[in-house]
Amino acid sequence: MLTSVDADLMRVLADPLRLRIITLLARETLCTTHLIEETGAKQTNLSNHLKVLREAGVVETEPCGRFTYYRLTPEVIASLAGGFAELAELARATAENNVKRSCP
Numbered sequence: 025m026l027t028s029v030d031a032d033l034m035r036v037l038a039d040p041l042r043l044r045i046i047t048l049l050a051r052e053t054l055c056t057t058h059l060i061e062e063t064g065a066k067q068t069n070l071s072n073h074l075k076v077l078r079e080a081g082v083v084e085t086e087p088c089g090r091f092t093y094y095r096l097t098p099e100v101i102a103s104l105a106g107g108f109a110e111l112a113e114l115a116r117a118t119a120e121n122n123v124k125r126s127c128p
Contacts, residue, residue, distance in 0.1 A: 030107050036080040049096040
């Protein structure tokens with residue numbers, strides 16, 4: 025079942041720019057410069073969003089000289105997907121067994 029931690033993660037990922045960032049990072053590890061080019065976001069705005077993603081554990085950093093590379097943490101996304109898969113399975117079972125509460 026989804027927990028409050030999962031709800032917090034959903035809020036983090038609900039932002040359109042952050043969703044764009046993780047979509048890009050699912051394909052390849054990128055530095056801030058690449059992410060600015062790909063998203064069109066301003067440096068400060070992008071940095072703020074990356075901080076939120078880092079603090080939520082969605083992305084990991086890798087220093088490389090004066091640049092910082094970012095990569096997606098697949099386990100975090102898989103965990104969230106697993107929570108939704110469990111909900112979907114529960115809903116299927118509920119529908120198949122016609123589970124409903126009686127009205128008073």
